[in-house]
Amino acid sequence: MSESDFDFIVIGGGSAGYAGAATASRLGLKTAVIEGGPEVGGLCILRGCMPSKTLLESGHRAEEIRHAGEFGLRAAYQGADGAAIRARKRKLIGEFADHRRGQLENGKFDFIRGEAAFVDAHTVEVRLLDGGTRTLTARTFLIATGSSIQWHDIPGLRETGCWTSDEVLDSEHIPASVVLLGGGAIALELASYYQGIGSRVTVIQRSEQVLKETDADVAEELVKALEHRGMEICRKTKLLRVERVGALKRVHFFHEGKERSIDAEEIVYALGRAPAIEKLQLARAGVKTGHHSIAADLHQRCGPTHIFAAGDVCGPVEVVHIAIQQAEIAARNAARTLGHLDGAMEKTDYRLALFAVFTDPQVAAVGLTERDARKKHKIVVAKYPFADHGKAMIHGSQHGFVKLIAERDSQQIIGASCIGPDAAELIHEIVVAMHFRATARDLMHIPHYHPTLSEIWTYPAEEIAHEINLMPP
Numbered sequence: 305m306s307e308s309d310f311d312f313i314v315i316g317g318g319s320a321g322y323a324g325a326a327t328a329s330r331l332g333l334k335t336a337v338i339e340g341g342p343e344v345g346g347l348c349i350l351r352g353c354m355p356s357k358t359l360l361e362s363g364h365r366a367e368e369i370r371h372a373g374e375f376g377l378r379a380a381y382q383g384a385d386g387a388a389i390r391a392r393k394r395k396l397i398g399e400f401a402d403h404r405r406g407q408l409e410n411g412k413f414d415f416i417r418g419e420a421a422f423v424d425a426h427t428v429e430v431r432l433l434d435g436g437t438r439t440l441t442a443r444t445f446l447i448a449t450g451s452s453i454q455w456h457d458i459p460g461l462r463e464t465g466c467w468t469s470d471e472v473l474d475s476e477h478i479p480a481s482v483v484l485l486g487g488g489a490i491a492l493e494l495a496s497y498y499q500g501i502g503s504r505v506t507v508i509q510r511s512e513q514v515l516k517e518t519d520a521d522v523a524e525e526l527v528k529a530l531e532h533r534g535m536e537i538c539r540k541t542k543l544l545r546v547e548r549v550g551a552l553k554r555v556h557f558f559h560e561g562k563e564r565s566i567d568a569e570e571i572v573y574a575l576g577r578a579p580a581i582e583k584l585q586l587a588r589a590g591v592k593t594g595h596h597s598i599a600a601d602l603h604q605r606c607g608p609t610h611i612f613a614a615g616d617v618c619g620p621v622e623v624v625h626i627a628i629q630q631a632e633i634a635a636r637n638a639a640r641t642l643g644h645l646d647g648a649m650e651k652t653d654y655r656l657a658l659f660a661v662f663t664d665p666q667v668a669a670v671g672l673t674e675r676d677a678r679k680k681h682k683i684v685v686a687k688y689p690f691a692d693h694g695k696a697m698i699h700g701s702q703h704g705f706v707k708l709i710a711e712r713d714s715q716q717i718i719g720a721s722c723i724g725p726d727a728a729e730l731i732h733e734i735v736v737a738m739h740f741r742a743t744a745r746d747l748m749h750i751p752h753y754h755p756t757l758s759e760i761w762t763y764p765a766e767e768i769a770h771e772i773n774l775m776p777p
């Protein structure tokens with residue numbers, strides 16, 4: 305059966321897909337969302353941000369209990385109850401997923417459960433989850449199919465078995481020892497959780513720097529802080545093979561010029577994710593792909609002018625707020641293409657790109673890294689350590705710093721990083737400042753309550769203002 309006449313079909317009902325559909329239907333576009341997963345909710349809710357942050361909260365609280373003595377309190381950490389941690393996670397995720405299902409089924413657009421593939425540039429065929437197929441046509445499309453785990457060939461891994469973030473997030477068993485493969489956000493957040501609740505944790509990262517998205521000094525400080533908590537982080541490694549040895553799993557790798565091996569109860573594979581495009585038959589629609597990903601332009605178009613993409617499926621940054629921003633822009637640009645909205649086509653603006661990692665301590669950054677800023681601008685950079693900041697000292701924080709980057713001529717803040725307590729919250733002050741194109745001097749003059757963690761930003765702001773010679777003598 306062929307049905308016609310959608311203005312906007314969204315493939316994928318995750319964060320990007322829902323945001324795109326909600327925007328399009330508000331603009332009066334006849335919209336359908338096609339969701340092919342067995343569960344409704346998308347990665348963020350079901351197996352990404354929300355479950356991982358729920359677990360991390362338990363790890364963080366365990367760490368606080370361990371430090372109770374420092375604050376004059378008698379408390380002893382007696383271990384974690386994996387079943388209770390999972391039950392809390394399942395309850396919260398169930399509520400978030402129910403809410404998302406309600407939003408998708410509220411009748412503002414058609415919500416179709418099935419897996420879509422292009423037949424041609426205006427037609428998709430949907431293999432319905434409850435059997436049969438449907439053929440749908442539309443004048444514009446949004447591809448928002450997200451990502452899946454990218455498997456690298458590591459000898460012995462398949463036979464030995466391993467966990468991915470999916471298993472970690474839904475297991476009631478807490479392994480006594482864990483080896484995490486990879487040094488990205490997923491590996492380090494899960495490592496931080498396990499370290500917190502008391503597992504012995506080793507991280508094996510290929511290159512020298514963990515968290516490639518950040519500056520080297522930030523990544524280095526994170527390694528120092530995590531190692532201080534007792535974690536082993538091996539960098540500049542080459543994975544060789546994996547095998548089972550009795551009840552344990554053994555990872556062989558090159559490190560510091562020699563072959564080493566580490567035994568652990570479980571291996572957690574976190575070597576990256578890849579765009580989920582293999583089932584979409586993109587060539588039939590003329591969609592541009594590059595290096596196994598969809599090549600979307602700043603209008604979120606990906607080849608044909610009526611096909612847009614948003615979220616993990618196209619990158620360049622695989623985080624939720626960017627997925628939502630791209631999808632909303634794509635929906636508005638689709639409405640413009642169809643004459644439902646006036647004005648020039650919008651472009652996605654990455655000036656305020658944000659990144660946060662919820663390790664203990666947290667890492668967060670906005671705008672340009674120092675590495676990229678140096679390539680493009682004349683800059684002034686200032687840092688201030690939490691170890692020298694009154695409220696952070698009261699807080700018991702020993703590690704971390706804030707870093708502010710300003711463009712020398714315009715004096716505008718063009719980037720910032722923070723590693724330390726509540727970094728993912730603290731960074732938002734700089735997001736707002738950068739949104740209004742504030743200078744370091746503006747930031748220095750904005751009132752900050754004392755004593756707060758937030759007032760730490762005024763120190764690098766003051767240093768930059770001095771250095772740019774804006775301060776009165």
Ligand SMILES: Cc1cc2nc3c(=O)[nH]c(=O)nc-3n(C[C@H](O)[C@H](O)[C@H](O)COP(=O)(O)OP(=O)(O)OC[C@H]3O[C@@H](n4cnc5c(N)ncnc54)[C@H](O)[C@@H]3O)c2cc1C
Pocket residue numbers: 315316317318319320321338339340341342345346347348349351352353354356418419420421448449450451469490580583584614615616617622623624625627
């Ligand atoms: C462990 C983990 C922790 C994370 N933590 C954070 C965090 O703290 N903060 C943050 O910002 N980001 C985090 N992320 C990343 C974040 O989850 C993703 O960037 C975001 O969820 C991507 O949204 P999306 O809409 O692009 O994709 P998804 O939410 O994956 O949605 C894609 C949807 O498309 C469906 N689909 C796929 N193919 C088809 C098809 N052919 N037909 C129909 N439907 C299809 C899928 O079933 C899925 O529901 C984390 C990721 C992981 C794995």
Ligand SMILES: NC(=O)c1ccc[n+]([C@@H]2O[C@H](COP(=O)([O-])OP(=O)(O)OC[C@H]3O[C@@H](n4cnc5c(N)ncnc54)[C@H](O)[C@@H]3O)[C@@H](O)[C@H]2O)c1
Pocket residue numbers: 456485486487488489490491493508509510511514515516541542543574575576577621622623659660661662
């Ligand atoms: N807090 C957050 O916002 C958050 C949390 C989790 C995930 N995410 C998103 O999910 C996506 C996937 O995260 P990820 O951590 O899986 O991927 P990633 O690509 O960020 O990290 C993978 C890491 O594995 C390393 N690696 C690759 N091959 C290796 C090998 N053979 N040996 C050792 N190390 C190797 C890489 O150098 C890299 O550090 C990211 O894009 C991230 O943005 C975001």
